[in-house]
Amino acid sequence: METREILLAEDDPKDIELTLTALEQHNLANKVVSVRDGAKALDYLYRRGDYSDRPVGHPLVVFLDLKMPKVDGLEVLRQVKADPVLKTIPVVVFTSSCQDQDIVESYHLGVNAYVVKPVAFDKFVEVIKRLSLFWVLTNEPPSGAVNRR
Amino acid sequence: MRNSIQTRLTVAFIGLAIGPLLIVGVILAWQSFISQEQQALNLQREVARRVAAEATTFFAQLENELRLVSKAQVLPGLDQNEQRNLLMLLKSSHAFEELVLLDSQGREQIHVSRQGHFSINGNDYADVNEYFVSRASDEVYCSPVRFDENSGEPLMTVAIPLLNVRTGLVDGVLTAVVRLKKIWNLIADVRVSPGQSVYIVDAQGKVVAHRNPSVVLRGITFEVPDQVGIQPGLTGKDTVLAVETVRFGQQEFAIVAEQAVSEALTLARTTVLITAILIVVTLAVSGALGFLAVRQIVEPIRTMATTTKAISAGDLSQQVKITSRDELGVLADAFNSMTAQLRILINNLEQRVAERTAQLEASNKELEAFSYSVSHDLRAPLRHIAGFVELLRQREAERLDATSLRYVHNIVESADRMSGLIDDLLAFSRTGRAEMQLRTVELNELVQEVQQELVPDIKDRHMTWKIGPLPPVQADPALLRQVWVNLLSNAVKFTAPCPQAHIEIGMVQEESSETEVTLFVRDNGVGFDPQYIHKLFGVFQRLHQKEEFEGTGIGLATVRRIVERHGGRVWAEGDLGHGATFYLTLKRA
Numbered sequence: 180m181e182t183r184e185i186l187l188a189e190d191d192p193k194d195i196e197l198t199l200t201a202l203e204q205h206n207l208a209n210k211v212v213s214v215r216d217g218a219k220a221l222d223y224l225y226r227r228g229d230y231s232d233r234p235v236g237h238p239l240v241v242f243l244d245l246k247m248p249k250v251d252g253l254e255v256l257r258q259v260k261a262d263p264v265l266k267t268i269p270v271v272v273f274t275s276s277c278q279d280q281d282i283v284e285s286y287h288l289g290v291n292a293y294v295v296k297p298v299a300f301d302k303f304v305e306v307i308k309r310l311s312l313f314w315v316l317t318n319e320p321p322s323g324a325v326n327r328r
Numbered sequence: 329m330r331n332s333i334q335t336r337l338t339v340a341f342i343g344l345a346i347g348p349l350l351i352v353g354v355i356l357a358w359q360s361f362i363s364q365e366q367q368a369l370n371l372q373r374e375v376a377r378r379v380a381a382e383a384t385t386f387f388a389q390l391e392n393e394l395r396l397v398s399k400a401q402v403l404p405g406l407d408q409n410e411q412r413n414l415l416m417l418l419k420s421s422h423a424f425e426e427l428v429l430l431d432s433q434g435r436e437q438i439h440v441s442r443q444g445h446f447s448i449n450g451n452d453y454a455d456v457n458e459y460f461v462s463r464a465s466d467e468v469y470c471s472p473v474r475f476d477e478n479s480g481e482p483l484m485t486v487a488i489p490l491l492n493v494r495t496g497l498v499d500g501v502l503t504a505v506v507r508l509k510k511i512w513n514l515i516a517d518v519r520v521s522p523g524q525s526v527y528i529v530d531a532q533g534k535v536v537a538h539r540n541p542s543v544v545l546r547g548i549t550f551e552v553p554d555q556v557g558i559q560p561g562l563t564g565k566d567t568v569l570a571v572e573t574v575r576f577g578q579q580e581f582a583i584v585a586e587q588a589v590s591e592a593l594t595l596a597r598t599t600v601l602i603t604a605i606l607i608v609v610t611l612a613v614s615g616a617l618g619f620l621a622v623r624q625i626v627e628p629i630r631t632m633a634t635t636t637k638a639i640s641a642g643d644l645s646q647q648v649k650i651t652s653r654d655e656l657g658v659l660a661d662a663f664n665s666m667t668a669q670l671r672i673l674i675n676n677l678e679q680r681v682a683e684r685t686a687q688l689e690a691s692n693k694e695l696e697a698f699s700y701s702v703s704h705d706l707r708a709p710l711r712h713i714a715g716f717v718e719l720l721r722q723r724e725a726e727r728l729d730a731t732s733l734r735y736v737h738n739i740v741e742s743a744d745r746m747s748g749l750i751d752d753l754l755a756f757s758r759t760g761r762a763e764m765q766l767r768t769v770e771l772n773e774l775v776q777e778v779q780q781e782l783v784p785d786i787k788d789r790h791m792t793w794k795i796g797p798l799p800p801v802q803a804d805p806a807l808l809r810q811v812w813v814n815l816l817s818n819a820v821k822f823t824a825p826c827p828q829a830h831i832e833i834g835m836v837q838e839e840s841s842e843t844e845v846t847l848f849v850r851d852n853g854v855g856f857d858p859q860y861i862h863k864l865f866g867v868f869q870r871l872h873q874k875e876e877f878e879g880t881g882i883g884l885a886t887v888r889r890i891v892e893r894h895g896g897r898v899w900a901e902g903d904l905g906h907g908a909t910f911y912l913t914l915k916r917a
Contacts, residue, residue, distance in 0.1 A: 191708060197715040246704050275707045277751075278699075279758075298711045298747035299740070300718035 185315065186238040187213040188220040188255065190247040201307035207315060212238070217250025221258060224265055237268050240314040245274040245281060253284060260289035267321045269314060334626040341618035346611050353607045357600040364596035365568060368587055369557060372570035375518060375585035379526055380572035382514050383583065387576045391468055394488045394504055425483055425505040428453070432499040470577030473508060473536040480545050482508035482536055486577070511537050523591025527562065529582045535562070536581070552582040561586040568592040628656040632663060644671045692761065699757055706750055714743040752882040756867065759890050764804040768917035771798035775833055778812040782820055790827060796834030799845050800917035807890045814883040815849045815910055821877055822853035822908065829853065836911070844913050852907040864900055887912070
C-alpha cells in the first residue's frame with residue numbers, strides 16, 4: 180500500500196498548492212504525484228515518457244481537473260475508461276465547472292465521482308479531507324490487479 | 329359538394345332555357361288545339377249547311393212541282409183520263425211513290441202508285457191528317473217520315489190544298505207520298521273525312537237519314553244537343569258536331585254533321601306531340617349544352633380551389649393549369665404569379681430565418697463558451713484569493729491586528745459573495761436557454777414539496793401557511809420548481825422580522841379563464857415601496873439593504889424570465905411594511 184499514491188492532474192500551480200496544503204493537514208501530501216496536463220497524466224498512467232521508469236502499479240485514485248492544456252480532463256477520462264487495464268482505476272473529476280454538460284459527459288465516460296471545487300477555503304479543505312479519507316482510507320481499490328499480472 | 333356553383337348554374341341555365349320554351353310550347357299547343365277545334369267545327373257546319381241547302385232545294389222543288397199541279401186549278405175539273413195522264417206524268421217525272429187526289433169531302437178521286445197501280449175506289453180520307461190539316465190551314469202539310477215496309481225506304485206524305493179560284497175555297501187536296509231516297513243519296517254523296525258522318529234527325533229524335541241505311545232502319549234515336557262544338561255524337565263518343573235546322577211544312581229536321589274528336593283534332597294532337605317532343609329534345613340538348621358550358625366555367629374554378637388547397641397545405645410548387653384566354657385565364661395567371669411571388673418571399677424568409685437561426689446558434693454557442701469560461705476560469709482566481717488569504721491569516725494569525733483580520737475577513741467574504749453572484753448569474757442564463765419540456769405539473773404537490781424544503785430554515789419561526797387548492801398546469805417541472813422556490817423563499821425571507829408570519833398561496837378565481845390560471849403568493853412581510861415596483865423583477869435589483877436581507881437580487885428576475893418563457897405574466901402589489909403579493913399566470917393543463 181505504501182507504494183501507491185494519489186495522481187493529481189491539475190494545470191494551475193496555485194490549485195496544486197492549495198490542494199497539497201489541504202492534504203498536508205491530513206498528512207497525505209507526500210503521497211501525491213501531480214502532473215500539469217492531460218498528456219503527462221496519460222504518460223504517468225501508461226508508464227511512458229518521463230514516467231517510463233516508475234515502478235509498476237496503478238495510483239490509488241486520480242484527481243482529474245477538466246480544463247488542462249494539451250489533453251483535457253475529459254479526454255484523459257475517455258482513454259482511461261476505454262482501456263481494459265486502466266479502467267479499474269478510480270477517477271474523481273475535481274473541477275471548477277459545475278456545468279451540466281461536463282457532469283453528464285463525465286458520468287457517461289464512467290467517472291467514479293464528480294466534485295466541484297468550492298470557492299471558500301474552509302469548504303475546500305473540508306472537501307479535500309472527505310475525498311482523501313474516502314478514496315485513500317475508506318475505499319477498497321482493486322489492489323494489485325495489475326501487479327499480479 | 330352540395331349547393332355547388334355547378335349545380336346551381338346548371339339548374340339556372342336549364343330553368344332559363346326550358347321555362348320560356350315550356351310556356352311557348354303550351355301556348356302554341358293550346359292555340360293550335362283551339363283553332364283546330366274551330367276549324368273542325370266550321371267544317372262540320374259547312375257540311376251541315378250544304379246538306380241543309382240541298383235538302384231545302386229538294387223539298388222546294390218538290391213543293392213547286394206539286395203546287396204547279398195544284399195551280400193548274402183545273403185539276404178537279406179535268407176528266408178522269410186527263411187527270412190520270414197528268415198525274416202519271418207527274419209521277420214519272422219525280423220521286424213520288426204515290427199520288428192521291430181528294431175532293432173537298434176527302435174522298436179519293438184518283439190514286440196513282442209507283443207500281444202502276446191506278447184506281448178510283450173512292451176511299452174516304454176525311455179523317456187522315458194530310459187532308460184535314462192542309463184543308464183547314466190552307467197550307468202544305470208534311471207528315472212525319474215513315475219507312476216502306478217492303479223496301480225500307482223513307483217516305484213522307486206531302487199534302488197541298490187545291491184552291492178554287494172562283495170560290496176561294498179549298499175544294500180538294502193533292503197528297504203525294506214522297507220517296508226520300510234522294511235525301512239519302514244526298515247524304516251518301518257528301519264527301520266525308522275519316523271519322524265524319526252526316527245524318528238527319530227528325531223532331532222526334534229519330535234518325536231518318538244516314539250514310540249507313542242500317543242506322544236508320546234500326547230506328548236509332550238521337551237527342552240533338554243545344555250547343556255545337558265538342559259534344560257526344562251518335563255513337564256516344566266525343567265529336568265535333570254542327571247542327572243545321574231545316575223545316576218542311578210542320579216538320580222540323582236537324583241536319584247533323586259530326587266528326588270524332590280523335591279524328592278532327594289529329595292535327596292538334598300532332599302539334600302537341602311535336603311540341604312536346606321539341607321541348608324534350610330541347611331540354612336534353614340545352615341540358616347537355618348547359619352542363620358542358622357550366623362545367624367549362626366551373627372546372628377552372630375547381631382546379632383553382634384544389635390548387636389553393638394544396639398551396640394552403642404548404643405545397644407552393646402547385647400551379648393552376650388554365651390556358652383559356654378569358655377572365656379565368658387572367659385570374660389563373662394572376663394566381664400563379666401570386667404564388668410565385670409567395671414562393672420567392674417564403675424562400676427569402678426561410679433563408680433569412682436560416683441565417684438568423686445560424687447566427688442565433690452561433691451566439692448561443694458563444695454564450696455557452698462564455699458562461700463555461702465564467703464558471704471555470706472566473707471561479708479559479710476567486711478560490712485562490714479565498715484560499716491564500718485564509719492561508720495567510722492562519723500563518724500570520726499572531727501578527728495580524730484586529731483591523732488586518734477584518735480586512736482579511738472582508739476579502740474572504742467578498743470572494744464568497746462574488747462566487748454566489750457567478751452561480752446565480754449562470755443559473756439565470758441557464759433558465760433562458762435550457763430546452764423546455766412541457767408536461768402536466770400538479771401544482772398542489774409541487775408547492776407543498778417546495779414549502780417542505782423550506783421548513784428546516786424556519787423551524788424557529790412562528791409561521792402560518794395557507795396553500796389553497798391549485799390546478800394542474802402545463803409547464804417545465806424543473807423551471808417551475810425554481811419559480812416557486814424563489815417566490816416562497818422570498819416570502820420566508822421578507823417575513824423574517826414579523827413575529828407572526830402569514831404566507832398564502834392560491835388561485836385568483838376571477839382572473840382565471842379556461843386556458844389560463846392566475847396564481848398568487850401573499851405575505852405579511854416588509855413589503856416594498858411601490859415607486860420602485862418597476863425595478864422589482866430586474867436583474868441584480870434589490871430594494872433592501874444587503875445587511876437586512878441576504879441575496880443577489882436575481883430571484884425575481886429568474887421568476888419573470890421563466891414565467892414569460894411559459895407565455896405567462898408576473899406582477900406584484902405591495903406597500904412598505906404591509907406585505908407583498910406576487911401574481912403569475914400559467915397555462916392550464
